Amino acid sequence: MRFQLIALICILSLNLYASDDKAMKELFENYDKVIQQHKVELVDEVFTKKFLTDNGGKEEFVLKVKELPKVKEKKGLGSLLRKWKKSKTGKIFFANVNTEEKVKESPTHQSQFVVIEEDGKLKIDGTVSDGN
């Protein structure tokens, strides 16, 4: 009985993880599409309302995106998504990306993406500076 209960908990946990993992990968794939391929119609899917407001609104954010060079090939953060974790409260997710690809304006950046759930979907709520 005890063994069955433990097995059930393990299966449920794995399912939850798999579901979050899938959602996180989708989120960062969409993030790439916005940032790299300028598919700005996905902005609302990717970012929280608060994030967009804090960054001057959606229109201003779209203008910023268009300042970056458009990249056709898929070689963005989605494919570089290294790991993510859920906070103990389960309210916040942190996602790390590989830093092998240096960004000229923003050198070896170890910041983490802050991801929260909004309207039943995972969305990026910003980043937080590195340090430890």
Added chain:
Amino acid sequence: MKGLFLIILFSQSLLLHAYDLGFVSVPDMNQIMEYPSDVNPEWPLELIDIAKQDYTRNTKASFCMRPPEMVDTVVIHHSETSSSATPAYINELHLARGTATDPWYMIAYTYVINSPYKGATVPTPLVTDGRPIEIAGAHAGSNVFIPMDSEQAKIWADKKILCGKENEVPTFDATLVKNGKIKANVTTIGVVINGNYAPFAKNNPGGYSKRAPRYPTDKTQDMIARLSCQLQKKYPRMKYIKWHNYYHDTSCPGTIKSYIGQIKTLAKGYGCDFN
């Protein structure tokens, strides 16, 4: 029976005196947290109002206590969050950021400065306490080791830097020093300016546009200078102002770095001298 009672009473009294006289080591971290620093008894010299904040702490996390005299450097950071982020929110992020094997105790910085970007009016400029100065920060990079001066080396040799968890007997952690150098977090405090002062980039979606770079306002620069000066008046060994990417490769603190010279000049105007 009466004799036994008297013996117990006498031995307890002896033990209490032993603590007072310093013959017995401090029993737990909570008591260390309260040890006073009377470096400059003429304090306070009020240059800035500092708001208090009650932070949630992770009691399962380890932290290191140090005498404030160990600290000689103010390190400037940006939070990379929105400029309207509150100290409590940063604390929440930092608590959530730790892992099961390496949990974070509380907000990594010793002070948080809320200030609008140049040209904006919100949020209201304000300095808020972060983690107490007696607790080593978690901001300069845990693998960054820097040289100690003779006084810092003496404090270290006297085993006055102790680590542990709340309600635990603190212990001496020899790994804080490597090849005669000490972890930068032990001799510095982190001052974070809320906001994202780095450019928009693939890995920094909250960064500024090339059309409108973000700079610290005059008020923010002045607040950093006043706060640093206030700290130097209280802790005369505080003599350097540095910035995060002085210690390792990071975009933090963005454009604020180019204002450090100006901040030192402002601090001079308040009678302080920083290198």
